[in-house]
Every structure is written in structure tokens, then in C-alpha cells.
Amino acid sequence: MIVEKVIANIKDLDPAELEKRHKEKVYLESDHLMKRIQRVETDHGRELGIRLKDPKDLMAGDILFMDEENMIIIDVMSDDLIVISPRDMQEMGTIAHQLGNRHLPAQFEMSDMLVQYDYLVEELLREMDIPFKREERKVKQAFRHIGHSHD
Known part of the structure; x- marks a missing residue:
């Protein structure tokens, strides 16, 4: 079929x-x-x-x-994710900017930001003291990279 x-x-x-x-x-x-x-x-x-x-x-x-x-x-199937739970808009903006500079696709569920697991992101979150956890979770849609170039 x-x-x-x-x-x-x-x-x-x-x-x-x-x-x-x-x-x-x-x-x-x-x-x-x-x-x-x-x-x-x-x-x-x-x-x-x-x-x-x-x-x-x-x-x-x-x-x-x-x-x-x-x-x-x-x-x-479940993905290996980092679930980021910023405490306020300041933290959300800061981490969104950092991850955006790395061109990492993210998804949002309620007040959590989801990114595919990356040990460098895990280190960054620890350094910045932003709450997160690593977990296996199903996402509803694909993590899509947005085309962009630095001209």
C-alpha cells in the first residue's frame, strides 16, 4: 500500500x-x-x-x-530530551538567546522548553543555574531546524 x-x-x-x-x-x-x-x-x-x-x-x-x-x-518513539524550566521571563530569554545562537531547534510545552539532548547544552544550563532535567519523552512533531545564515 x-x-x-x-x-x-x-x-x-x-x-x-x-x-x-x-x-x-x-x-x-x-x-x-x-x-x-x-x-x-x-x-x-x-x-x-x-x-x-x-x-x-x-x-x-x-x-x-x-x-x-x-x-x-x-x-x-521517545526522544532523549533536556526539559528546561526557566523560573521567569529573564531566564527564558537568556537561555532562548543562547540556544538560538547555537541554532538548536526547540519546542515548547506549557512553560517548558524542550531540546534534544546535547552534553554541551547540559553544561551550559548547569553553568547558568537554569533548572532542567533530562528525560525520555515523546514529542508530537519533529525538531525542525530553521534555515538561516549569518551574512
Whole structure:
């Protein structure tokens, strides 16, 4: 089976629609969410080809296939993350500036900043006495680098 578009995301479906279908999952590493063409396998051993026509990243919960009885859903494997919890806006601005200078992609959940684990970032946070913890966590979307050059 070749998948060329995402049907919907499970968060947008009526819970009754979700419950009545058998679910297979495709587990992807977060950086594979950006790939428009890839070969994957469901947790039930079914092989799929993904060839997305739209230039859109996959997200956790995206539905690749759905009929009256079955659905195939994207799930994301856990990443090794640094979860930064600044105490105030001053700390948030300071660390955001430092990480921005290193061109590190970040995501935000509530008042936490998430970055992929890097021992240099861990050292920086310790030096700056900014609260953080290292943990395995699933992210909903890929960590995307924003194109930029210093001209």
C-alpha cells in the first residue's frame, strides 16, 4: 500500500469513530516525521510506502489509512530530551538567546522548553543555574531546524 496523504489526525475524530476501529501503529523516530518518502512497517507487520504529495510534516496521531473496521496511525518513539524550566521571563530569554545562537531547534510545552539532548547544552544550563532535567519523552512533531545564515 502506498500512502500519498494524511486522512486526518485522531485528535480531530469523534471518540466513537476511534473506538469502533482496530488500530495499527507505525512507530517513527521524531526526525522521520519530516520525511515525505519512506518505507515503514506497522506494529502488525504490514509494510507501507509513504509518499506524501503535500509538503507537510507528519505528526503523532496522523491517520494514514482508515476504512470501516481499521485504521493505521502514526506514533512517535521517545526522544532523549533536556526539559528546561526557566523560573521567569529573564531566564527564558537568556537561555532562548543562547540556544538560538547555537541554532538548536526547540519546542515548547506549557512553560517548558524542550531540546534534544546535547552534553554541551547540559553544561551550559548547569553553568547558568537554569533548572532542567533530562528525560525520555515523546514529542508530537519533529525538531525542525530553521534555515538561516549569518551574512
